[in-house]
Amino acid sequence: MLALAAAFGALHALPRGQSLALAGICVVLTSVGATFRRPVVDTVLAESIPTPHHEEGFAGSGSCRACHPFHFESWHQSYHRSMTQVASIDSVLGDFDDVTLRSRGRVTRLWREGDTFWADVVDPLFDLENLQVPLRELPADPPRVRARVVMTTGSHHLQTYWLARGEAQVAGERAEDASGWLLQLPFVWHVEEARWIPTQDSFLTPPSRRVAAGTAWNLSCSPCHSVGTRPGLEDASFDTDTVDLGIACESCHGPAAEHVAANRDPVRRYLQHFDRENGDPTIVDPRRLDKDASVAVCGQCHSFHQDVDLAKARDEGVTFRAGDALADHKFVIGFDSDREHPAVKGVLAAEPDAFDGRYWSDGTIRVAGREYNGLVVSKCFEEGEMTCLTCHSLHEYAEPSDQLKPDALGDQTCIGCHEDVAAAGQAHTHHAADSPGSSCMNCHMPHTTWGLFTAMRSHRIDSPSAATSAATGRPNACNQCHVDRPLGWTAEHLTAWYGQDPVTDMAAEHRDVAASIVWALRGDAAQRAIAAWSLGWEPARRASGSGWQGSYLAMLLSDPYASVRKAAYDALRQMPGFRDGDFTYDFVPGEAEQRGSSGRAMQIWGGTRGTFLDRRGTSVLIDDRGEPMQQRIMDLYRQRDDTPVRIIE
Amino acid sequence: MSEPAPNAPAVRDLAATHFRLGWIGVLVFLSLGLVLEALHGFKVGLYLDVDQETRRLMWRLAHAHGTLLSVLHLGFAATVAHLPQLAAPLCALASRCLSGALILMPAGFLLGGVWIHGGDPGLGVLLVPPGGLLLLVGVFAIVRAIGRRA
Numbered sequence: 001m002l003a004l005a006a007a008f009g010a011l012h013a014l015p016r017g018q019s020l021a022l023a024g025i026c027v028v029l030t031s032v033g034a035t036f037r038r039p040v041v042d043t044v045l046a047e048s049i050p051t052p053h054h055e056e057g058f059a060g061s062g063s064c065r066a067c068h069p070f071h072f073e074s075w076h077q078s079y080h081r082s083m084t085q086v087a088s089i090d091s092v093l094g095d096f097d098d099v100t101l102r103s104r105g106r107v108t109r110l111w112r113e114g115d116t117f118w119a120d121v122v123d124p125l126f127d128l129e130n131l132q133v134p135l136r137e138l139p140a141d142p143p144r145v146r147a148r149v150v151m152t153t154g155s156h157h158l159q160t161y162w163l164a165r166g167e168a169q170v171a172g173e174r175a176e177d178a179s180g181w182l183l184q185l186p187f188v189w190h191v192e193e194a195r196w197i198p199t200q201d202s203f204l205t206p207p208s209r210r211v212a213a214g215t216a217w218n219l220s221c222s223p224c225h226s227v228g229t230r231p232g233l234e235d236a237s238f239d240t241d242t243v244d245l246g247i248a249c250e251s252c253h254g255p256a257a258e259h260v261a262a263n264r265d266p267v268r269r270y271l272q273h274f275d276r277e278n279g280d281p282t283i284v285d286p287r288r289l290d291k292d293a294s295v296a297v298c299g300q301c302h303s304f305h306q307d308v309d310l311a312k313a314r315d316e317g318v319t320f321r322a323g324d325a326l327a328d329h330k331f332v333i334g335f336d337s338d339r340e341h342p343a344v345k346g347v348l349a350a351e352p353d354a355f356d357g358r359y360w361s362d363g364t365i366r367v368a369g370r371e372y373n374g375l376v377v378s379k380c381f382e383e384g385e386m387t388c389l390t391c392h393s394l395h396e397y398a399e400p401s402d403q404l405k406p407d408a409l410g411d412q413t414c415i416g417c418h419e420d421v422a423a424a425g426q427a428h429t430h431h432a433a434d435s436p437g438s439s440c441m442n443c444h445m446p447h448t449t450w451g452l453f454t455a456m457r458s459h460r461i462d463s464p465s466a467a468t469s470a471a472t473g474r475p476n477a478c479n480q481c482h483v484d485r486p487l488g489w490t491a492e493h494l495t496a497w498y499g500q501d502p503v504t505d506m507a508a509e510h511r512d513v514a515a516s517i518v519w520a521l522r523g524d525a526a527q528r529a530i531a532a533w534s535l536g537w538e539p540a541r542r543a544s545g546s547g548w549q550g551s552y553l554a555m556l557l558s559d560p561y562a563s564v565r566k567a568a569y570d571a572l573r574q575m576p577g578f579r580d581g582d583f584t585y586d587f588v589p590g591e592a593e594q595r596g597s598s599g600r601a602m603q604i605w606g607g608t609r610g611t612f613l614d615r616r617g618t619s620v621l622i623d624d625r626g627e628p629m630q631q632r633i634m635d636l637y638r639q640r641d642d643t644p645v646r647i648i649e
Numbered sequence: 650m651s652e653p654a655p656n657a658p659a660v661r662d663l664a665a666t667h668f669r670l671g672w673i674g675v676l677v678f679l680s681l682g683l684v685l686e687a688l689h690g691f692k693v694g695l696y697l698d699v700d701q702e703t704r705r706l707m708w709r710l711a712h713a714h715g716t717l718l719s720v721l722h723l724g725f726a727a728t729v730a731h732l733p734q735l736a737a738p739l740c741a742l743a744s745r746c747l748s749g750a751l752i753l754m755p756a757g758f759l760l761g762g763v764w765i766h767g768g769d770p771g772l773g774v775l776l777v778p779p780g781g782l783l784l785l786v787g788v789f790a791i792v793r794a795i796g797r798r799a
Contacts, residue, residue, distance in 0.1 A: 070702075
């Protein structure tokens, strides 16, 4: 300030012309200085996150904007773009205001320093290094690190955080042995509920007293959550570089450097504008690919797969480029894949129950986010021309959540091929034209995959089959809506309406007890989660009543699986007596801690059922007096399938 | 009292012509500005949607160039009115060039924004370079005329 005052004084002392000239020079110099001022560089961050590269023909998403403003903007608003972001006050959604979190006997502390985010945690690398060591043999005070949060994954449902475990970040002896690792914080932020959740509880995983080892972004996440990332793994250290963080233009359109260079020529650009028949050969347009190559663009990530050359992938990253044959780069693991194939053996070695969790026993994928596996075994794909882009558009979408085309929100897309079915109308659907039962997707793409705490639509497009449900336990569309009806009832209708063979081989309880109840009480963890979700699904509550489900959902509040507990709580909150928010519940603490919650929920339901109970009878196991048929309920409950189920999307 | 220049009547006509052109231009292109503001006011997607960025740029350029070129015409008219001894051939050349620029440049931007191709304007924008060339020649002619005045 003094200097400024002195400068003003000096200016006033000069003749008017000179002072004006001097002031002008000052303004010019200040402007030039501001223009060429070195930007403030966060060197710790820059050294921790992957180094940018524009090699191997990549140009980076920034080069697309000038010519494709609409496509750039629609991508920018998508959750694909924000799948990986540099941690900043704009991208971090979680609460880092001096938070202390506890899970399975460990403490994690989170805090902010200015615009930076920090964590004091048990060294995530310690857990990775001690995967095979029994819990009882692990030290009581494992090594800790004070690490900076440098990147985030996700921005829609959950947000995961990545800790820089470079030498500069770590206090400990092994700091020099391992650098460049981007390791997972053991908690994720649940966006809608605005709360922290232990990372392992955000998946459908068997209960465990042990903190599950996180993953390294460099290896596990970068292939699908960034563009052109090269992990650069060597001697336990990473030297990772990347084209774009997040799923960006060149994920789907391939490397674009040639395209960008060619289209600096305005004459070429205008010739392209007026040639709508032929695409630009310098870039991949997934809409112009044949159906196999088109679905491969999405399938490079939305499939259960393993890299064909895993060692190469660990160093050089993803070799698949849009337009390539997927099989040349990735082995898509189907239910019927040869278990002796090296790629499959590799997966099974790391995760022996990989198939059990990911597939229903008829081979239908049941983990969300692996839609490719479902689509490619669907008739619409095998015998038709359906691709991902038949329903989805990455740029012209109705809303960013599912990126469905506006037409695909209803039945128009299906009717495009199935005109005869549309013409038949209620003769085909046997439901009122404007009811959920007449929606193509509700019947042919039921919610039988699980991820992100919710049931999602199966992309194996097929018809409801009671026989399949009876044989495999895979829920069918009819019983996901008619949650108060037995599987036998469904079988009879499917036989009467569509001529399906009668189901003779069906467990006795499926003849008279609602399938949703059988699955909720006796099913495996995936069936229980999906059954709980179905009991709260709005169309199901409209079709099947909404006042009788309380006792089953209350029982599921003390399920061993956190995901099942959350699904049950979400459904319970839709019920009368629970909507007002008086009933509070935290799904994170384990099964034993939840018994009291189940009891309290049962009491609330018991108190309201006199008013709201809208179904009675054997099918819902509620007698004429409105009392639960405890004996039969407990008989089913005691048969619960406790096979460990792991669904990690 | 100074002698009137031999070409004074022609210069007066030229000044009057460009005063008229300039003020008409200001009227037209300020009106265009009001139209653009109305498009903002009524949130017209044709102009404001994300995929209309190029159209927005082109029409803003049409408005800006048209208005500033109109003001330039007023400046030219004022110049020839105050300096009647300017060389008549150069003034005539400047007049034709500035008039061409006033039509071609805003029209090029305006038409370029009517049909757009992503980040590229429509072919109407091809009117802009010749308009820009005429503008340069016109301004150069004025500079030369001022330099040569008696």
